[in-house]
Amino acid sequence: MTAGRFDIELLEAFVAVADTGSVTRAGALINRTQPCVSSQLRRLEDRIGRQLIERTSRIMVLTPHGRILYDHAAQILKSHEEARMRLSAPELTGKVHVGLPEWFATSRLQSLFCSFVRVHSNVKLELTVADSATLHERLAANEINLAIALVQSGSAEANACVEELLYWVASEDCVLSDPLPLILFPEPCPFRQFVFTSLEAAGRRWYEQITTTSVAAAQMAILSGTGVGCLPAGAVLDSFKVLKEQAGFPPLPATRLAIYTQAQNSSPIVHHLKTYLEQFLESSVSGQSVLNSSTHPDLRVVQA
Structure with a gap:
């Protein structure tokens, strides 16, 4: 036919x-x-x-x-x-510097930025991948123009946020010993306090086996069976085992991501890209994708 x-x-x-x-x-x-x-x-x-x-x-x-x-x-x-x-796009010329958390620099988001510069060929795009604390600092210093970053207490208000769930993850062959070996990001990562509070409430003992600033390094350590990690949904690999409450791992609170722009010198490029990224975040609230065999949800939009 x-x-x-x-x-x-x-x-x-x-x-x-x-x-x-x-x-x-x-x-x-x-x-x-x-x-x-x-x-x-x-x-x-x-x-x-x-x-x-x-x-x-x-x-x-x-x-x-x-x-x-x-x-x-x-x-x-x-x-x-x-x-x-x-x-329909306005004529834009100039440079824009964008910051992203490492786990959120997905291929789909990278493709979106590529589409943006193809449409606006006179715009030079610079991307910085860093932890959210660094991104907030660089925004405050007007060193970058726009960032997708974790919402932090004391940071500028955002109109809308995306909630991303956190998960306990380990390799299939990881031994869940007592005390529990943890793979964590260093201060001021907010995930740390979520982990400590949750484990204390469950009466579990732990120790910090590996501390790293790199999401890729944390993923590799988890895959090797070295310990248990706490990762946002965007960093959870298909090969990870998600640890549930019945195994002694209480649910973790969701993190909040938002789009922030620099305090000074906003430009038409920044405004247009911010609108473009807001549409991307809304379309990323996928629930249960037919394309995704994962059983956990990713993101949801909430009002700040």
């Missing part, structure tokens, strides 16, 4: 469902009603002549044909969005 021509709105509905794992959440993401999204999915499947998503009472899963289409549809929508932005 020959597939019919692709309609951009049908592809948009399909990708939204795949990204969010829910017709309802997809509708909220692309500003359409749930019946409208369901109808568009059926129309796309009828046009292609293939089932794209398997629906059960609990989950939605992409079929093999759905996975093939998703890869192409995501690229089509990316090109479509870049074309739309090129035609």
